[in-house]
Amino acid sequence: MKILVPVKRAIDYNVKVRVKSDQSGVDLANTKMAINPFCEIAVEEAVRLKEQGVATEIVAVSIGDKACQEQIRTALALGADRGLHIETEQSLESLQVAKLLQKVVEAEQPQLVILGKQSIDSDNNQTGQMLAALCGLPQGTFASKVEINGDKVNVTREVDGGLQTVALALPAVVTTDLRLNEPRYASLPNIMKAKRKPLDVKAAADFGVELTSKVKLLKVEAPAQRQGGVKVADVAELVAKLKNEAKVI
Amino acid sequence: MAILVYVEHDNAHLKAENLKLVDAATKMGSELHLLVAGYQCQDVAQQAATLAGVSKVLVADDAAYQHQLAENIGELVTELGRDYSHILAAATTTGKNFMPRVAALLDVAQISDIINVESADTFVRPIYAGNAIATVQSEDAIKVITVRTSAFDAVEQSGSAALEAISLNKANNLSAFVGAELTKSERPELTAARVVISGGRGMQNGDNFKLLEGIADKLGAAIGASRAAVDAGFVPNDMQVGQTGKIVAPELYIAVGISGAIQHLAGMKDSKVIVAINKDEEAPIFQIADYGLVGDLFQILPELEASL
Numbered sequence: 001m002k003i004l005v006p007v008k009r010a011i012d013y014n015v016k017v018r019v020k021s022d023q024s025g026v027d028l029a030n031t032k033m034a035i036n037p038f039c040e041i042a043v044e045e046a047v048r049l050k051e052q053g054v055a056t057e058i059v060a061v062s063i064g065d066k067a068c069q070e071q072i073r074t075a076l077a078l079g080a081d082r083g084l085h086i087e088t089e090q091s092l093e094s095l096q097v098a099k100l101l102q103k104v105v106e107a108e109q110p111q112l113v114i115l116g117k118q119s120i121d122s123d124n125n126q127t128g129q130m131l132a133a134l135c136g137l138p139q140g141t142f143a144s145k146v147e148i149n150g151d152k153v154n155v156t157r158e159v160d161g162g163l164q165t166v167a168l169a170l171p172a173v174v175t176t177d178l179r180l181n182e183p184r185y186a187s188l189p190n191i192m193k194a195k196r197k198p199l200d201v202k203a204a205a206d207f208g209v210e211l212t213s214k215v216k217l218l219k220v221e222a223p224a225q226r227q228g229g230v231k232v233a234d235v236a237e238l239v240a241k242l243k244n245e246a247k248v249i
Numbered sequence: 250m251a252i253l254v255y256v257e258h259d260n261a262h263l264k265a266e267n268l269k270l271v272d273a274a275t276k277m278g279s280e281l282h283l284l285v286a287g288y289q290c291q292d293v294a295q296q297a298a299t300l301a302g303v304s305k306v307l308v309a310d311d312a313a314y315q316h317q318l319a320e321n322i323g324e325l326v327t328e329l330g331r332d333y334s335h336i337l338a339a340a341t342t343t344g345k346n347f348m349p350r351v352a353a354l355l356d357v358a359q360i361s362d363i364i365n366v367e368s369a370d371t372f373v374r375p376i377y378a379g380n381a382i383a384t385v386q387s388e389d390a391i392k393v394i395t396v397r398t399s400a401f402d403a404v405e406q407s408g409s410a411a412l413e414a415i416s417l418n419k420a421n422n423l424s425a426f427v428g429a430e431l432t433k434s435e436r437p438e439l440t441a442a443r444v445v446i447s448g449g450r451g452m453q454n455g456d457n458f459k460l461l462e463g464i465a466d467k468l469g470a471a472i473g474a475s476r477a478a479v480d481a482g483f484v485p486n487d488m489q490v491g492q493t494g495k496i497v498a499p500e501l502y503i504a505v506g507i508s509g510a511i512q513h514l515a516g517m518k519d520s521k522v523i524v525a526i527n528k529d530e531e532a533p534i535f536q537i538a539d540y541g542l543v544g545d546l547f548q549i550l551p552e553l554e555a556s557l
Contacts, residue, residue, distance in 0.1 A: 017380040026381050094349070095358050123376050123492075124361045129319065129349035138320050138423035141346050144486070154427060159342040160440075160495070162487045165427040166318065178476070178493055179486060214388040215358045218371065221382050226518055229539035231530075235552040238524065238542050246522045246539065248444070248501040249468060249557070 001148075001170075002057045003046040004110035006101055007039040007075050009068040010121045023219040026121075035071040038116025040078075041176040044183040045146060046114050047079035054148045055112075057081050061104055063097055063204065065089050076194035077186035083197065088204035093213035094122075098130035103207045105135050110171060112153065117142050117175040128175035138168040142177040250334035251280035251304075255326060255348075256297050257339050260287045260315065263296040265441035266339045268403035273396045274337050275302045275404070276366035282307060282333075283410070286325055288315035299406040306412050313420035317343055323350030324419040330355065333391060334369070340395035340496075341440075348395050357389035364400035378492040379515040399440060399498035399519065432487050439490065442471035444501045445517070447490055448483070449475035451506020451527065451546055455483040460547070461505065463554040473497065473517075475507045491516035506546050509534030526550075 011017065012032040020027045035043075049055040060075035061084040062068040072083035086100055105113060113132075118125035132139035140146070140155025144163065147154045148170075156165045158177045186194070204211060232238045242249045254274050257264040267283075274281050281302055285294045286309040294308045307329065313321050330336045330351060338344030340362045352359035364382075365373035371386045372394065439445060446461050446468070458472065465472050473490040474483065490497055492515040502520035507513060509525070509532055517523070518537055525538035526546050535541040542549060 011377070017377045019381050026377060093358055095353060095356075098353060118493075120492075121377055123378065124359070125345050126349040126352070126359050126361060129346065130353035130359075132319075133323060133350035133353040136423075139346075139350075141319070142342060157342070158486050159429075160438075160487060161431040162429065162485065163431075164316075164429045167425045167427050169423055177486075179480070213358055215360065216386045216388070218384040218386055220376070221384075223375070223379060223382050226523075226537045228536045229541070231535070231541045231543060235542070235549055235556055238540055239553070239556050241540055242501070242522070242524070246501070248522050 001055050001111040002059065002108065003049060003055045004105065004108055004113045005042050005046050005058060005060050005075060005080060006113070006115050006127070007043065007060055007062050007071050008036040008116070008119045009033055009062065009064055009071045010036040010119050013037055013120055019220055019222045023221060025217070025220050033067070035074045036116050036119045038118060038176050040183045041178070041180050042114040042116050043075045043078045043080060044181045045176060048181065049148065050079065059084060059108060059110070061086065061101070063088065063092060063100055069199065072199055073194050074186065076197045077191045078184065081197065083199035085199060085201045086204050086207070087201055088211065090211050092211060093215060094124050094126035094130055096209065096211050096213060097127050098134055099209040100204060100207055101127070101131045102134040103209065105131070112171065113173045115173070115175050117177055128173050132173035137171055137173050139173045139175070140166055140168055141175045143174050144177050144179045146174055146180070250332070251282050252278045252335040252337065253330050253333040254281060254283050255336070255338040255344065256283050256285045256293065257341055257343055258285065258287060258290060258293040260290045261292060263293050265403070265438070266341065266398040267297065268300065268406070269398035269401040270337060270339050270396050271300050271302060271404045272401040273363070273366060274335070277335050277369045280304055284309065284326065284329060286314045286322055287317065288312050294412055298410040298412060299408055301405040301408045303408055303410040306410050307415050308412055309415040309417060311418055313418055316426040318424050318426065319347040319350055320421055320423045321419040323347045323354065325417055326351045327354040328417060329415070330391065335392045335394060337394050337396055339398050344395045348393060352393040355391055355393065357391050357393055358387060359393045359395065360385060360387060361395050362397045363394055364397050378511060379518070380511070397496055399496055432485060436465060437469065437471045439471045439473050439488070439495050439497055442499055444468045444470035445473050445490070445497050445499045446470045446503040446505065447473035447475060447507060448478055448505050449507030450477040450481060452478060452483060458484055460550040464550065464557065467554065467557040475510070475513045504534050504538070505550065507534055508532045509537070
């Protein structure tokens with residue numbers, strides 16, 4: 001079975017975010033970028049399915065400017081077989097990304113598409129679900145367990161009340177949650193090998209998809225800072241403050 | 250045009266989130282219709298009809314909707330939603346699951362997790378785990394929106410809207426419900442509780458979470474956990490408070506043995522009063538806590554329980 005894994009280049013999760021003083025966005029100049037953590041989990045899951053003999057080929061795709069080829073190489077170093085870069089300088093919204101990925105799904109005909117549930121920059125949590133809807137496919141979002149079972153995949157999902165398991169007819173779309181797996185580190189030999197794996201480049205403009213969103217970003221601000229309060233000496237003082245000062249108990 | 254609001258429920262009870270969801274909807278327009286989709290969910294529909302400001306409750310009662318699977322609920326809401334200016338759902342795992350399908354099928358953007366309504370087309374939402382706040386304006390004909398309910402106030406349950414049965418069966422063979430392991434608890438739900446007490450890695454193991462239970466019982470609190478405690482296997486994932494877990498904003502949040510990673514703060518920093526109990530006086534949680542108590546939680550917790 002072929003697995004398609006879309007990956008996103010995003011700010012490294014350890015970097016402290018700074019909002020630009022002109023409120024136009026977040027300052028990403030000279031910032032460390034990385035593969036979005038949830039996308040990394042998606043790559044790892046695909047690689048494990050290949051190691052189990054379930055998957056035969058893993059295609060990693062990323063959409064963005066030339067720099068996102070770094071993240072495709074990361075996916076190749078982790079075990080993906082080939083890469084596809086859909087190049088655009090434009091910053092895209094989830095719906096536009098999903099429409100481009102729909103074209104990739106039509107061309108590649110994967111049995112499974114595994115994506116991160118959200119990216120840690122825009123925090124939208126939309127692309128996988130939108131892609132599934134556009135392709136008319138079922139979805140297993142926020143997955144903590146993925147089991148291929150003949151022509152179906154059973155996905156255990158992290159939901160608000162606990163866990164839910166659904167059976168999806170293949171082909172299907174899965175989005176990853178944190179506890180699906182712990183991604184491996186790419187070994188140096190595999191990083192070297194990844195440089196020789198095939199990586200196709202296509203222009204986003206050639207896909208016949210409208211790339212402009214109807215949602216405009218008006219401004220980006222830093223959140224209101226919460227002021228720290230006081231240290232109390234002991235439990236008695238804490239309880240007294242909560243009763244008499246904060247009046248919450 | 251009217252606003253369609255998707256009601257969150259378990260076929261028997263109306264979840265508390267809906268009261269806040271309706272508050273967000275009233276800030277976008279005046280005519281509100283609710284959709285209760287489920288199976289044998291008439292009680293929910295009756296409860297939903299009492300929400301203030303609602304003029305009509307659509308009830309799609311069909312076995313196909315029992316587990317609110319994204320594939321058929323997505324189709325249902327898409328078909329009903331075409332005649333509305335806004336479609337809203339809570340940013341719960343249910344809303345997050347099916348709403349992007351609705352947006353894609355309607356060929357419009359989705360605006361996720363809004364925390365404020367500036368006007369009928371302009372909304373405020375956190376990005377970068379709440380480290381930046383974006384204001385966005387939508388020119389789409391239908392605005393598909395998920396709402397972070399903790400940022401809104403509950404409406405009164407003083408209304409009496411009319412019920413209207415919808416017979417649209419969107420059953421399909423794409424997906425099927427297999428099973429669920431839901432945490433059973435007598436305590437309030439995390440996202441609806443007035444008081445939340447959470448434990449972190451400092452709790453050392455799952456058994457020690459019992460130390461929180463006595464306090465939770467006395468305060469009527471829900472019990473949460475940091476991602477570190479969940480990843481370490483102390484407690485199940487549905488207790489996680491944080492960027493990728495539940496976002497809470499109770500009147501009182503007590504963080505015990507939690508250092509205060511950005512990831513966790515993103516899930517609780519809008520709480521009205523924050524108490525931090527930690528043995529490390531340099532822990533970042535103290536920078537945002539209203540009341541900090543430095544010390545050994547294994548001594549402090551029994552003492553706190555006894556003094557409540």
